[in-house]
Amino acid sequence: MSQTHKYPQWKIDTISEVEESIKSNKTLALCNLHKVRATQLMKLRKNFKDELKIRVIKNTLSKIAIKNSSLKISTEILESISAQQAFIFTNMNPFQLYLLLEKGKVDLPARDGDIASGEIVVPSGNTGMQPGPDLSAFKEFNIPTRIDAGSIFVSEDTIVAKKGDVIKSSLAALLSKLDIKPIKAGVKLDVAFMENLIYNSDDLSINLDDYRDSLIISYRNALDLAVSEEYFTKETVPLILADAYNKSKNLSVESNYLTEDNASMLIAKKQLEAQTLNNLINLD
Numbered sequence: 001m002s003q004t005h006k007y008p009q010w011k012i013d014t015i016s017e018v019e020e021s022i023k024s025n026k027t028l029a030l031c032n033l034h035k036v037r038a039t040q041l042m043k044l045r046k047n048f049k050d051e052l053k054i055r056v057i058k059n060t061l062s063k064i065a066i067k068n069s070s071l072k073i074s075t076e077i078l079e080s081i082s083a084q085q086a087f088i089f090t091n092m093n094p095f096q097l098y099l100l101l102e103k104g105k106v107d108l109p110a111r112d113g114d115i116a117s118g119e120i121v122v123p124s125g126n127t128g129m130q131p132g133p134d135l136s137a138f139k140e141f142n143i144p145t146r147i148d149a150g151s152i153f154v155s156e157d158t159i160v161a162k163k164g165d166v167i168k169s170s171l172a173a174l175l176s177k178l179d180i181k182p183i184k185a186g187v188k189l190d191v192a193f194m195e196n197l198i199y200n201s202d203d204l205s206i207n208l209d210d211y212r213d214s215l216i217i218s219y220r221n222a223l224d225l226a227v228s229e230e231y232f233t234k235e236t237v238p239l240i241l242a243d244a245y246n247k248s249k250n251l252s253v254e255s256n257y258l259t260e261d262n263a264s265m266l267i268a269k270k271q272l273e274a275q276t277l278n279n280l281i282n283l284d
Helices: 009-024 038-047 059-069 074-080 094-103 134-140 169-177 208-228 237-254 263-283
Strands: 027-032 052-055 085-090 106-108 120-122 145-148 151-154 158-161 183-185 188-194 197-200
Touching (some): 009 059, 009 085, 027 074, 059 074, 074 188, 134 151, 134 169, 158 169, 208 237, 237 263
Antiparallel strands (some): 027 085, 027 188, 052 085, 106 183, 120 158, 145 151, 188 197
């Protein structure tokens, strides 16, 4: 705590608290609070008070605490600190934390200058808007329309902004009239640190359905390979035994070796052979 002697006691206490939180939790995350409502932050703190701790700390104090913690990746953490960030301390892994924060986000109307977080699509169908000056806004963004029963209809789904685009005031106004809320507001995980590994938000953004399907395919492929190589595990033993049983049964039928298990198959085989022979005789 050599760097804290010149600070008032409350700052020293804050630095000590951050140091202790770093030591007692597996994951440290830096999160962006841009557009985050106070109610969202309060709800997150209340609902997960036993799973995580959220602290908004002045950069000067947080940097001292990180330096004092002697983490191997303290340099990388210090380089990641920027304005309007919150610190989250938790024993969740970064993927769990990322999903939790994403679920807590809410949809907000776009404003002039907002950055699109993903594709913004105006869907086809009845807009409920009457023909008039608003038609020019649709034309400005190349949205195909038609007039039907006194309403403006969008003819087909149309992408009006891509991820990273700056939303103009005219587009924001049109989206608002269409009740499209394209801006996700909530605590955004910028970067997380766990066991000296660094996880950027792009690393943590995964499609759970695709990931689950990939795991299922990988499991099935591994199981098939293990069975074909007769590699015994708890999962493969029943399959290997069943495969061996079927092979031995088929072999006994091919060899005309009669057993209680293969009697019906052997009789069916002989009947088929007899029928085939009879057909050949009749042909002659």
